[in-house]
Amino acid sequence: MTDDQSLLPDTRRALRHRTATAQATGRAPAVAAAVVRDGTTVWTGAHGAYPAGEDRQYRIGSITKTLTAVLVLRLRDAGLLDLGDRLAAHLPGTPYGGDATIAQLLSHSAGLAAEARGPWWERTEGTLRPELADLFGPDPQKHPAGRRHHYSNPGYALLGALVERLRGAPWTEVLHAEILRPLGMTRTTALPQPPYAPGWAVHPYADVLQPEPLTDTGRMAPAGQLWSTAGDLAAFARFLLAGDDAVLGADTLAEMRTPAVAPADPGGESGYGLGLQIIRSGGRVLTGHTGSMPGFTAALWTSPADRLAALALANATSGVPTGALAAELLAEVADREPTVPEPWRPMPAADAEPWLVALTGTWYWGTGAYTLRLLADRTLLLTPAGGAGRGSRFRPVPGDERRWRGLEGYYAGEILHAVPDGPAPHLDLGTFVFTRIPYDPDAPTPGGSDPAGWTGR
Known part of the structure; x- marks a missing residue:
């Protein structure tokens, strides 16, 4: 046991006290x-x-x-x-x-x-x-x-x-x-x-x-x-x-x-x-x-x-x-003695392909803003920007560099397909289309976008 892994004296005393109390009151x-x-x-x-x-x-x-x-x-x-x-x-x-x-x-x-x-x-x-x-x-x-x-x-x-x-x-x-x-x-x-x-x-x-x-x-x-x-x-x-x-x-x-x-x-x-x-x-x-x-x-x-x-x-x-x-x-x-976080380290160069880095940032499902982050091992993390809503981590699908599978919550098992090229880069997540701007008129959003665009009344 190294010094930085050992417990403080007060912590050890508290652990001894709890164990002793359990034995004495539990009569084992x-x-x-x-x-x-x-x-x-x-x-x-x-x-x-x-x-x-x-x-x-x-x-x-x-x-x-x-x-x-x-x-x-x-x-x-x-x-x-x-x-x-x-x-x-x-x-x-x-x-x-x-x-x-x-x-x-x-x-x-x-x-x-x-x-x-x-x-x-x-x-x-x-x-x-x-x-x-x-x-x-x-x-x-x-x-x-x-x-x-x-x-x-x-x-x-x-x-x-x-x-x-x-x-x-x-x-x-x-x-x-x-x-x-x-x-x-x-x-x-x-x-x-x-x-x-x-x-x-x-x-x-x-x-x-x-x-x-x-x-x-x-x-x-x-x-x-x-x-x-x-x-x-x-x-x-x-x-x-x-x-x-x-x-x-x-x-x-x-x-x-x-x-x-x-x-x-x-x-x-x-x-x-x-x-x-x-x-x-x-x-x-x-x-x-x-x-x-x-x-x-x-x-x-x-x-x-x-x-x-x-x-x-x-x-x-x-x-x-x-x-x-x-x-x-x-x-x-x-x-x-709260756990000390693991130190932040940059990801390996092999995981930081330029097109993957460019994929990160803000995406919109309808009018809701989501943030996409790139983690180590090419894992993606999608979270609602406002804190409320559906999010998940996505693990790469072997053999397909543009598809990931959801790991938890509503999207567990669902496929996220990244389409970063063309006139309207987008993400297809189980038929939900995420775009760089709300209802991008050039994206294949089901139902399309009103030709008049965003207007006031």
């Missing part, structure tokens, strides 16, 4: 936490049974789902599937969920049951459910596929089986080869390896406890089996913030962070992307995942805008709101 034997900034772990802390800095495993529950989602997105990026494919196209004979798409399973919108067929899968051995057909009861489809968000643990078991089918190896082996080893996550395992924190159930009205069972959930493992450490999760947080070409690129991670389905609570403060939860906290949009298993709670949140991430782990079934704690730790650092 131990709480561990960490903060990552600009790719570096700038703070780790622990309170309770174990000292800070120990490489001790905790069970991370549904944070496992994000790792499973990364494996599925790797399959997509390798051309082995499309997110719009039906599961049955790759897992023929799938007893349940076969009509759902891969994207619906990733975003919990396949309509499948929330839990595996009883008994309570998190506290029983996976040998009770050795086959995929054993995961579902007599009423597996709770909602029509694609209609709403309905969290489904067995849905991620199906995604784990998909990974196994297309990679020809067990889910745990694929996970180790494609994520854990490249990211240096050597202390993330399916079953605990010493030193690890045992999981406890704490009595709600007395300061006594009893151990929770240590289970191997078998087929349900891709939904919540993993054990990890604060150090390994910090490495995973660094990856989620910036990407790693050995695992997934930044563009695919941005796709995972994009809301994929309407939230279950319209108007609420949460959503879900492709294997990532999305929440609003303190004016920030955070992406990551929470997790719980009997004896444990966990959370990992990232704020790409702040280049920050925070995580929290506790070894009690309930009591410590690790999701809130991780968000509070991130906010402490972001508010006390």
Whole structure:
């Protein structure tokens, strides 16, 4: 840790206080936490049974789902599937969920049951459910596929089986080869390896406890089996913030962070992307995942805008709101020590072709003024000049230097075609014609321009 990456003493004290308060009031034997900034772990802390800095495993529950989602997105990026494919196209004979798409399973919108067929899968051995057909009861489809968000643990078991089918190896082996080893996550395992924190159930009205069972959930493992450490999760947080070409690129991670389905609570403060939860906290949009298993709670949140991430782990079934704690730790650092902006640098000469530079400036859609800017990698940014209206970034279409595809908002996926030559240079954006002057009479604006031009009355 270099001096310019370390935190101020007051910030470190505030982080220690929040962690200690969460452990004491939540009555968990131990709480561990960490903060990552600009790719570096700038703070780790622990309170309770174990000292800070120990490489001790905790069970991370549904944070496992994000790792499973990364494996599925790797399959997509390798051309082995499309997110719009039906599961049955790759897992023929799938007893349940076969009509759902891969994207619906990733975003919990396949309509499948929330839990595996009883008994309570998190506290029983996976040998009770050795086959995929054993995961579902007599009423597996709770909602029509694609209609709403309905969290489904067995849905991620199906995604784990998909990974196994297309990679020809067990889910745990694929996970180790494609994520854990490249990211240096050597202390993330399916079953605990010493030193690890045992999981406890704490009595709600007395300061006594009893151990929770240590289970191997078998087929349900891709939904919540993993054990990890604060150090390994910090490495995973660094990856989620910036990407790693050995695992997934930044563009695919941005796709995972994009809301994929309407939230279950319209108007609420949460959503879900492709294997990532999305929440609003303190004016920030955070992406990551929470997790719980009997004896444990966990959370990992990232704020790409702040280049920050925070995580929290506790070894009690309930009591410590690790999701809130991780968000509070991130906010402490972001508010006390705001992220220093990246320095401005001129773009590479290859991106600054003269005709592209000439394309920038003010354009009009009808009478509304818009500003077009040229960014690195030939990306265009179109924004309404008055601040209100539709805008988007546009990425170049490969093989066509005059076409770009929208990346967000109303124009996501739409094509912007630049026609800089001729009597009336213009932009065609999904049939909307943008001109250099309002209703340029020489431009191919639908409906044309009144021959009398602009007149008073």
